[in-house]
Amino acid sequence: xxxxxxxxPSTLVLFDVDxxxxxxxxxxxxxxxxxxxxxxxxxxIGFVGGSDLSKQVEQLGPNVLNDxxxxxxxxxxxxYKLGKQLASQSFINWLGEDKYNKLVKFILRYLSDIDIPxxxxxxxxxxxxxxxxxxxxxxASTQERNDFEAFDKIHHIREKLVDALRENFKxxxxxxxxxxxxxxxxxxxxWDKTYCLQHVESEGFKNIHFFGDKSYKGxxxxxxxxxxxxxxxxxxxxxxxxxxLNELFKLN
Ligand code: M1P
Numbered sequence: 001x002x003x004x005x006x007x008x009p010s011t012l013v014l015f016d017v018d019x020x021x022x023x024x025x026x027x028x029x030x031x032x033x034x035x036x037x038x039x040x041x042x043x044x045i046g047f048v049g050g051s052d053l054s055k056q057v058e059q060l061g062p063n064v065l066n067d068x069x070x071x072x073x074x075x076x077x078x079x080y081k082l083g084k085q086l087a088s089q090s091f092i093n094w095l096g097e098d099k100y101n102k103l104v105k106f107i108l109r110y111l112s113d114i115d116i117p118x119x120x121x122x123x124x125x126x127x128x129x130x131x132x133x134x135x136x137x138x139x140a141s142t143q144e145r146n147d148f149e150a151f152d153k154i155h156h157i158r159e160k161l162v163d164a165l166r167e168n169f170k171x172x173x174x175x176x177x178x179x180x181x182x183x184x185x186x187x188x189x190x191w192d193k194t195y196c197l198q199h200v201e202s203e204g205f206k207n208i209h210f211f212g213d214k215s216y217k218g219x220x221x222x223x224x225x226x227x228x229x230x231x232x233x234x235x236x237x238x239x240x241x242x243x244x245l246n247e248l249f250k251l252n
Contacts, residue, residue: 018179028059072196076195131186159178197224
């Protein structure tokens with residue numbers, strides 16, 4: 001599998017999804033799709049998101065595995081190159097059922113004790129490379145998401161739960177990352193977005209660009225943005241991503 005048809009096969013451009021390629025949890029625009037198509041003829045492109053693949057399919061389109069050279073879901077714990085799946089590890093194998101049970105019992109107990117205005121379904125989503133914890137529940141509608149996000153800015157529900165988990169599970173080797181509106185991700189320390197870089201190591205790319213909107217300390221793009229293997233671009237919206245792509249890769 002090679003990238004020799006590209007103008008510059010030695011450059012890889014990786015994108016975060018929410019807030020970088022699409023508005024948070026919403027779908028990709030026609031303008032962004034066309035921009036990426038143009039970019040893909042020049043360089044190798046991929047995305048790296050915290051969400052699982054099914055959500056990225058909803059956001060980036062049903063053909064996502066063919067539209068990007070690399071698709072990295074769950075920070076690269078689920079990985080595809082040119083539509084073919086690459087080998088990956090799993091959260092549950094790494095942590096073990098016993099510790100996982102303790103963690104889940106603690107979270108569910110904690111969530112049942114706090115006061116929040118509404119609750120919907122799916123408070124813990126079990127994924128291949130992580131779990132995702134949402135006090136309001138992943139079944140919240142777009143309006144309910146926005147409402148929870150505003151409520152959380154005042155009451156710090158997620159931050160407090162993360163503090164409690166850090167305190168109670170010190171020896172579990174876990175990292176907690178608040179990357180979206182209503183939830184946070186829990187994964188083994190080191191399994192942040194830099195995890196995906198091991199899948200491209202053998203390709204010997206000369207330049208690896210990364211675009212992300214949560215590149216500040218504590219954001220879920222921080223580690224890969226700061227990583228010496230990447231050239232980081234902090235953006236504040238999909239429109240900003242397009243602007244920088246136009247300048248860097250002369251796409252106009
Ligand atoms: O990609 C950022 C985050 O997007 C979602 O977060 P939320 O539902 O809270 O907006 C989740 O898929 C999360 O795992 C991911 O990190």
